[in-house]
Amino acid sequence: MSAPTGEELKKYERIVIDQDICISCGACVAVCPTQALExxxxAKARLIWDLCIDDRSCISVCPVNCIWQTSQAPDDSKAKSGWYRFSRELDDTEKKIFEEWKQNYGITGDPVQ
Ligand code: SF4
Ligand code: SF4
Incomplete structure (x- = not known):
């Protein structure tokens, strides 16, 4: 499966991870079909933002329920930084989509650069 690029990145809601709750079991990483988790x-789970395709299998396997679809994530978790990064440098269109995603879902935490 090829990773989404350009306008395709608009389609996805993605997930939020609260690394303070994560117990480092690795279940989400093992189940993700696109290697969007590491x-x-x-030793905390981290999302690779541009690789997530919303299949949500990570949410149901997490034993401590610290992964949510983005629209359902708690505000304090969305305000934390460092729980996501990119797999590559985004182009200008993709950067705009990323900024819109942050705004639409109230994500105030920053990615790992
Ligand atoms: S929602 Fe699916 S694609 Fe996205 S990180 Fe979770 S398991 Fe991977
Ligand atoms: S499944 Fe949950 S507890 Fe396990 S590594 Fe992933 S986020 Fe952490």
């Missing part, structure tokens, strides 16, 4: 340097 364990970060602190």
């Amino acid at each position: 364990m970060d340097e602190n």
Whole structure:
């Protein structure tokens, strides 16, 4: 499956992860069909923003329920930083889509650069 690019990135709602709740089990990483999740340097799950295609299988396998579809995520989790990054540099169209996504869903936390 090829990763979404350009205007396609608009289609996806994605997920929010609260790394303070994550217990580092790795279940979400194992189940993601697009390798849109990884364990970060602190052994916490991290989203790779541009690779998520909304299949939501990570949400149901998390034993501590710290993954939500973005529209249902708690505000305090959306305000945390570092729980997501990009797989590559976004072009100008994609950057605009990313900014719209943040605005639409009230994401105030920053990605890992
Ligand atoms: S919603 Fe699906 S594609 Fe997105 S991170 Fe979770 S398992 Fe991966
Ligand atoms: S399934 Fe939940 S607890 Fe396990 S690594 Fe993923 S986010 Fe963390």
